[in-house]
Amino acid sequence: MDQAVKTKAEQWLNSSAIDADSQSEIQRLLNQDNETDLVEAFYKDLEFGTGGLRGIMGVGSNRINKYTVGMATQGLSNYLLKTYPDEQIKVAIAYDSRNNSRYFAEVTADVFSANGIQVYFFDGLRPTPELSYAIRQLDCHSGVVLTASHNPKEYNGYKAYWNDGAQLVPPHDKNVIEEVDAIEGLEAVKFDRDDAKVHMIGTDIDEQYLADIKALSLSPEAIKNQHDLKIVFTPIHGTGVTLVPPVLKELEFTNVHVVAEQAEPDGNGDFPTVVYPNPEESEALSIALKQATEMDADLVMGTDPDADRVGIAAKNLNGEFEILNGNQAGSMLVHYLLKKWKEAGKLDGKQFVAKTIVTTELIRKIAEYYDVDCYDTLTGFKYIAALIKDKEGQQTFIGGGEESYGYLIGDFVRDKDAVASCAMIAEMTAYVKDQGMSLYDFLLETYEQFGLYRESLVSLTKKGKSGVEEIRQMMRDLRENPPQTIVGEHVTTVIDYLKGTETDTASGTQRPIEFPESNVLQFFTEKGTKVSARPSGTEPKIKFYFSVNDQLPNRSEFAQKWTALGKKVDAVIEDMKLK
DSSP states (O other): OOHHHHHHHHHHHTOTTSOHHHHHHHHHHHHSSOOHHHHHHHSSOOOOBTTBEEEEBSSSTTSBSHHHHHHHHHHHHHHHHHHSTTSOOEEEEEEOSSTTHHHHHHHHHHHHHHTTOEEEEESSOOOHHHHHHHHHHTTOSEEEEEOOTTSOTTEEEEEEEETTSSBOOTTHHHHHHHHHHHOOSGGGSOOOOOGGGEEEEOSHHHHHHHHHHHTTOSOHHHHHHTTTOOEEEEOTTSTHHHHHHHHHHHTTOOOEEEOGGGSSOOSSSOOTTOSSOOTTSGGGGHHHHHHHHHHTOSEEEEEOTTSSOEEEEEEOTTSOEEEEOHHHHHHHHHHHHHHHHHHTTOOSSOEEEEEETTSOTHHHHHHHHTTOEEEEEOSSHHHHHHHHHHHTTTOEEEEEEETTTEEEESSSSOSOOHHHHHHHHHHHHHHHHHTTOOHHHHHHHHHHHHOEEEEEEEEEEOOHHHHHHHHHHHHHHHHHSOOSEETTEEEEEEEETTTTEEEETTTOOEEEOOSOOOSOEEEEETTOOEEEEEEOSSSSEEEEEEEEEEOOSOGGGHHHHHHHHHHHHHHHHHHTTOO
């Protein structure tokens, strides 16, 4: 047995802070012949990644439980107290519908209040973006939402936010981890709640948030004309049910149908009608798609459990519902926003849009057409939020997002926002319908005007301690032996975000890039093919992103060219030896 693992487990077992049930489970793991479960539970401590703290629930330092949540909160409390020594610190807390989220939220409130921090606690389920909004509205120094986003039911997570309403970025994330690491044992965590410091958040913030989303509207006349647009919405047993239907009602859409089987959390956080509560998966939207087909709807929308991401479906050229990927939806949103801003005469060179480095280059093409700056950030919406903060007073953020179904419109929230996105997607659909088009027609119009882009993702899961090393080796191999060609196209540029360099392969010259250090590699070919390799910050995975493109002079060629690009993506994947 790994002695470090055994030592860590015994430290937990013998801690006076550990309850009897947890002690019993640790002893069981120590006694059993198969050491795998013990190693997985204790071989490391959970760390903040691009999405904060996230893991499988259970006993152990590498699991989500009362003690890892408590340690994270104590570390965050210590950091806040050091950062703001002369202020009364305030934090906001929200939670989603999955197993133990309310319990872990209460534990978080216990620890914050025990450290003398004022806590503002949502009185029920709320979407993650509303937590971001509340931090800014209540002038909080920090905030936490308990959620594992779209992960399976075995997972939970802890997203920590700073005073700008954004998730922790360097140096704060690393500093909090250092504070957690400096805690001398679980006994140092203060779990004794001070009830006088815990205040409930009711509907006031909801009302302000919905009013600000409504103020984003760019086509009120189109909504008035198309108020009976047939919309099918599913919250997939999550928090979206609390605010998406109300915001659509605020905009005066009158024909919204919430999928009854998935309208409410089931009470156990088990997501009983889906395998994964992930709107990227067609299975998760299958009930909504069936209902939409039966009623001949115009639009399908589905949000993940914490309602920061949204998946959509629209009728294609054959009249069948097709799920649009995050790059397609994000591109249409940016196209719509910039088109309407230009029509209103609001573009004066002081606006920008943003996307992550693995998101489609189509968004950049659209922004260039409208003479609007388009900035790239690392993967993780906290980096888009950091960019918005950095540009305050210089440029106005219009909108943007990432390929994994996360979008943001306006800057009063500093995280991806499925509530505002659902409102704008519904408005966009009403607008194009008012122009005699379907949403799919608008997608093809976008491709015709700016270029046809097709993206794909290969995600390889490598579980456990051995998987971590396997992922590291894959990245080392790519750095040491980068591809010279991809499907016969010369690789012209290599960007290494860990080394902070961009290399021109023809000349061998390197230039520094202004990005935070991140373990990501990108390869660009002479014909605009893009391949990105990135270990996940929240899951035991390595992800490869692929993008190819062509021109679409006429939509009659769409099917043929789309198929050809799909075959090219397959060839790229095979060329990278991932098949």
